[in-house]
Amino acid sequence: xxxxxxxxxxxxxxxxxxxxxxxxxxxxxxxxxxxxxxxxxxxxxxxxxxxxxxxxxxxxxxxxxxxxxxxxxxxxxxxxxxxxxxxxxxxxxxxxxxxxxxxxxxxxxxxxxxxxxxxxxxxxxxxxxxxxxxxxxxxxxxxxxxxxxxxxxxxxxxxxxxxxxxxxxxxxxxxxxxxxxxxxxxxxxxxxxxxxxxxxxxxxxxxxxxxxxxxxxxxxxxxxxxxxxxxxxxxxxxxxxxxxxxxxxxxxxxxxxxxxxxxxxxxxxxxxxxxxxxxxxxxxxxxxxxxxxxxxxxxxxxxxxxxxxxxxxxxxxxxxxxxxxxxxxxxxxxxxxxxxxxxxxxxxxxxxxxxxxxxxxxxxxxxxxxxxxxxxxxxxxxxxxxxxxxxxxxxxxxxxxxxxxxxxxxxxxxxxxxxxxxxxxxxxxxxxxxxxxxxxxxxxxxxxxxxxxxxxxxxxxxxxxxxxxxxxxxxxxxxxxxxxxxxxxxxxxxxxxxxxxxxxxxxxxxxxxxxxxxxxxxxxxxxxxxxxxxxxxxxxxxxxxxxxxxxxxxxxxxxxxxxxxxxxxxxxxxxxxxxxxxxxxxxxxxxxxxxxxxxxxxxxxxxxxxxxxxxxxxxxxxxxxxxxxxxxxxxxxxx
Numbered sequence: 001x002x003x004x005x006x007x008x009x010x011x012x013x014x015x016x017x018x019x020x021x022x023x024x025x026x027x028x029x030x031x032x033x034x035x036x037x038x039x040x041x042x043x044x045x046x047x048x049x050x051x052x053x054x055x056x057x058x059x060x061x062x063x064x065x066x067x068x069x070x071x072x073x074x075x076x077x078x079x080x081x082x083x084x085x086x087x088x089x090x091x092x093x094x095x096x097x098x099x100x101x102x103x104x105x106x107x108x109x110x111x112x113x114x115x116x117x118x119x120x121x122x123x124x125x126x127x128x129x130x131x132x133x134x135x136x137x138x139x140x141x142x143x144x145x146x147x148x149x150x151x152x153x154x155x156x157x158x159x160x161x162x163x164x165x166x167x168x169x170x171x172x173x174x175x176x177x178x179x180x181x182x183x184x185x186x187x188x189x190x191x192x193x194x195x196x197x198x199x200x201x202x203x204x205x206x207x208x209x210x211x212x213x214x215x216x217x218x219x220x221x222x223x224x225x226x227x228x229x230x231x232x233x234x235x236x237x238x239x240x241x242x243x244x245x246x247x248x249x250x251x252x253x254x255x256x257x258x259x260x261x262x263x264x265x266x267x268x269x270x271x272x273x274x275x276x277x278x279x280x281x282x283x284x285x286x287x288x289x290x291x292x293x294x295x296x297x298x299x300x301x302x303x304x305x306x307x308x309x310x311x312x313x314x315x316x317x318x319x320x321x322x323x324x325x326x327x328x329x330x331x332x333x334x335x336x337x338x339x340x341x342x343x344x345x346x347x348x349x350x351x352x353x354x355x356x357x358x359x360x361x362x363x364x365x366x367x368x369x370x371x372x373x374x375x376x377x378x379x380x381x382x383x384x385x386x387x388x389x390x391x392x393x394x395x396x397x398x399x400x401x402x403x404x405x406x407x408x409x410x411x412x413x414x415x416x417x418x419x420x421x422x423x424x425x426x427x428x429x430x431x432x433x434x435x436x437x438x439x440x441x442x443x444x445x446x447x448x449x450x451x452x453x454x455x456x457x458x459x460x461x462x463x464x465x466x467x468x469x470x471x472x473x474x475x476x477x478x479x480x481x482x483x484x485x486x487x488x489x490x491x492x493x494x495x496x497x498x499x500x501x502x503x504x505x506x507x508x509x510x511x512x513x514x515x516x517x518x519x520x521x522x523x524x525x526x527x528x529x530x531x532x533x534x535x536x537x538x539x540x541x542x543x544x545x546x547x548x549x550x551x552x553x554x555x556x557x558x559x560x561x562x563x564x565x566x567x568x569x570x571x572x573x574x575x576x577x578x579x580x581x582x583x584x585x586x587x588x589x590x591x592x593x594x595x596x597x598x599x600x601x602x603x604x605x606x607x608x609x610x611x612x613x614x615x616x617x618x619x620x621x622x623x624x625x626x627x628x629x630x631x632x633x634x635x636x637x638x639x
Contacts, residue, residue, distance in 0.1 A: 325388025394464030
């Protein structure tokens with residue numbers, strides 16, 4: 001049964017059209033991921049489904065009358081004085097009401113005696129309560145809060161004194177307990193650490209109802225979704241499968257559409273060449289051929305559809321200064337407390353030259369504190385740390401931490417990088433999606449995503465040989481995350497990245513560090529390899545997983561093969577472009593007046609054109625083979 005039916009939906013704000021002609025259905029037990037660049041209208045569409053935002057025009061949007069729909073509230077209103085546990089328990093109002101009625105019935109029977117109707121009502125109510133989940137709703141509330149990262153002590157704390165991030169997690173717990181037929185979840189993974197993310201993945205994967213969730217966490221989307229909706233260029237595209245499967249289908253469709261478009265343009269150009277030649281021969285039968293060919297071109301052009309361009313995204317490259325030190329970061333016995341609470345104690349860490357290391361751990365375990373110590377922003381209470389010689393650190397602070405800087409984006413960059421003139425800086429800002437008057441925005445007014453892009457631009461301009469990055473993919477949409485990953489994978493320096501982004505860790509990490517109260521545990525390999533190791537060697541007493549060196553070397557060899565295959569594919573693409581240019585030059589030459597009047601020269605050039613087309617066809621075959629080889633290696637890497 002369809003829970004949501006949408007047809008010809010559109011939405012505009014002023015002169016800007018967010019989307020139009022959007023059509024989709026969400027069915028029972030659909031687990032749908034909703035993706036698209038920041039600002040494309042995802043949240044607006046969710047609000048339209050929830051009845052909080054009207055749609056424009058003649059479109060239709062219907063939600064099943066029998067469906068209980070619940071939306072993750074960005075700014076919930078909590079009962080004054082309620083504890084965290086009691087505030088979230090209110091989501092189970094159905095069971096609380098049943099308990100109250102059963103209690104009232106018991107009191108009536110005790111006072112006035114039992115009647116047939118009262119006994120029947122009590123029996124029916126008790127059966128629904130017992131079989132439907134009334135016996136366990138308190139336990140479910142507690143386990144949900146613990147699963148999302150709250151401690152036992154926090155359950156009894158007043159919700160009014162909690163942070164915004166904690167309140168958002170409480171809202172998520174409340175909506176998960178609502179037993180809704182359809183959940184509308186806008187960035188439900190915000191403020192969750194790895195353990196909470198994995199708990200939520202397990203919960204949503206087993207959810208018996210439907211959900212439509214917005215997320216930029218590709219690993220999460222892969223784990224919980226069986227369909228993907230993508231808003232791009234104002235249109236909606238629907239895919240079956242998880243995120244990775246959907247994007248593979250999208251790339252295949254886009255590649256096919258682009259090749260079809262290019263081949264059609266070549267065919268039009270070929271027919272136009274025939275028409276030009278027929279006109280030169282100037283015979284009656286030639287004009288019959290010309291008319292036929294012109295009609296053929298009209299028919300082809302009527303079916304010609306140019307593929308849409310991909311949405312604009314950032315693009316940049318990170319250069320690293322020369323680095324001579326073998327030991328880049330050395331930490332011994334480091335300890336830190338805040339207001340009497342120990343963050344970490346006796347921490348040891350060694351990072352060597354050219355390593356790409358991802359540091360993961362629960363919220364509050366001290367990952368950000370460690371980076372601030374290494375960048376001299378705060379002092380440790382005990383222990384020592386040092387950076388190697390000739391180390392130039394580039395530090396990326398969490399996107400949610402924005403300075404109180406009233407200066408404009410352009411002025412701030414001009415002050416930080418005076419060697420660049422205004423025109424150069426505006427061009428650089430344009431590549432990070434700051435165009436027109438965007439460069440005059442005040443830094444303190446930037447959104448999380450905008451400030452994240454400014455920090456990435458600064459990293460690019462600094463040319464550091466060691467990067468210390470704190471949650472760099474927070475606030476970035478998926479295309480920007482991919483641009484960052486491409487830059488980091490090609491970066492020639494050393495990296496320590498604090499992250500909850502498992503997709504990033506899988507793509508970048510040579511080594512994974514797990515930080516907890518007992519210190520830092522190291523694992524050679526990426527996140528999936530670490531999780532696989534834990535699954536195969538699960539032991540609660542085991543502290544330090546041994547280095548899976550053979551697996552690590554095999555992974556490095558696979559990555560090297562993939563890099564070579566990508567380079568071969570790039571060379572094949574460049575060769576195709578080169579030969580296409582040569583063919584275009586020959587075709588332009590044959591149409592020039594000085595050549596067209598010389599029959600023998602025209603004949604010779606047409607022979608060259610035919611040979612060039614055969615060469616180009618051969619280059620296309622090489623390109624397709626290189627593409628297939630690259631795709632095979634990528635699929636093997638995923639398996």
